[in-house]
Amino acid sequence: MLLLALDASAQVGRPLGEAPSDPGATASPAPEGPVNGTPVAARAGRFSRFSAGRGGPLFAFAEILDGLVVGALIGTGVTVSGSSSPLAVPQGAYVGALIGGVGVGGLAVILQYFQPIGLLSAGATALGLGVGALAGLGAAVLLFEAVPGLPAVLPGLLALVGSQIGALVPLALLWTVDDLSAGDLALLGSGALYGLALTVLASVAVTGGLSAAPALLAPAVGVAVGGLVAALTELSASVVLRFTGLPLGVGLAVFYVGAAIFGASQLAAVSALIGIGLTAGVTALVSAATDPAPRREGAPLEVMPTVSFVPPGPGVAPWAAGPALVGRF
Numbered sequence: 001m002l003l004l005a006l007d008a009s010a011q012v013g014r015p016l017g018e019a020p021s022d023p024g025a026t027a028s029p030a031p032e033g034p035v036n037g038t039p040v041a042a043r044a045g046r047f048s049r050f051s052a053g054r055g056g057p058l059f060a061f062a063e064i065l066d067g068l069v070v071g072a073l074i075g076t077g078v079t080v081s082g083s084s085s086p087l088a089v090p091q092g093a094y095v096g097a098l099i100g101g102v103g104v105g106g107l108a109v110i111l112q113y114f115q116p117i118g119l120l121s122a123g124a125t126a127l128g129l130g131v132g133a134l135a136g137l138g139a140a141v142l143l144f145e146a147v148p149g150l151p152a153v154l155p156g157l158l159a160l161v162g163s164q165i166g167a168l169v170p171l172a173l174l175w176t177v178d179d180l181s182a183g184d185l186a187l188l189g190s191g192a193l194y195g196l197a198l199t200v201l202a203s204v205a206v207t208g209g210l211s212a213a214p215a216l217l218a219p220a221v222g223v224a225v226g227g228l229v230a231a232l233t234e235l236s237a238s239v240v241l242r243f244t245g246l247p248l249g250v251g252l253a254v255f256y257v258g259a260a261i262f263g264a265s266q267l268a269a270v271s272a273l274i275g276i277g278l279t280a281g282v283t284a285l286v287s288a289a290t291d292p293a294p295r296r297e298g299a300p301l302e303v304m305p306t307v308s309f310v311p312p313g314p315g316v317a318p319w320a321a322g323p324a325l326v327g328r329f
Contacts, residue, residue, distance in 0.1 A: 067103060120179050170227075183237050187227070250276065
């Protein structure tokens with residue numbers, strides 16, 4: 001009877017559906033050696049069999065897309081009528097896109113297989129690919145304006161170099177970081193949008209038309225400024241979105257109304273720039289009045305001087321006052 005009672009009490013603590021344990025059985029140890037050629041520790045820290053980090057697939061996809069686009073540009077530039085080059089055919093853009101996509105994309109796939117890349121870090125590299133390619137095209141426009149007769153393949157080559165610089169710079173800066181914060185990525189995107197919008201509006205306001213080279217170079221400059229601001233401050237993505245969407249939305253709406261409806265492009269561009277500045281200022285004032293003051297990191301205790309009153313005692317005035325400190329957590 002005693003043994004049956006002990007066995008019943010042991011079964012009460014067992015979860016429902018769990019088979020009774022065998023006292024003589026021992027738990028099999030976890031495998032310590034490599035399984036299927038991959039160490040257990042390495043497999044535990046990987047995102048999947050084909051990517052070391054969450055952002056690996058996005059990074060590889062962005063690089064493949066960039067290789068296709070710039071490869072097509074290079075192939076188009078190499079294709080010259082009457083040339084003996086194997087790319088001197090109407091399918092030169094196709095051949096260039098194929099080589100660029102396979103070459104650049106293959107290297108990206110190998111890199112993300114061994115190096116963990118965060119999802120937001122991959123977004124930053126994708127943004128760098130785009131603005132870098134535009135910057136390369138802008139540099140090509142400036143070179144063609146300064147030195148006529150340059151080879152037609154130059155824009156594609158500069159776009160390839162610019163895009164890879166734009167992708168590898170943030171990747172190198174984030175090499176030992178798990179991932180980029182959402183606020184920092186929002187600042188990079190905001191810098192690109194502000195750079196493009198302000199440059200286009202300023203060009204229209206001054207010259208009445210759009211200059212290609214500054215407009216192509218502006219997003220890269222804006223991303224660089226956004227990266228500098230991200231390194232010096234810590235802003236949330238919602239704050240960055242507020243200071244980007246409201247001013248730029250108002251400015252572009254004012255420009256559209258003035259240029260498309262009334263046909264006054266220069267006046268509309270000036271009004272849009274003024275509207276962007278005023279909206280950004282009003283947004284800052286409203287945010288300062290409504291948002292709570294941020295708590296400082298690393299200072300959980302705040303100490304402030306104050307005056308304290310102590311109850312009366314033997315031989316002491318009824319209410320004695322003296323200096324004191326107040327701590328706030």
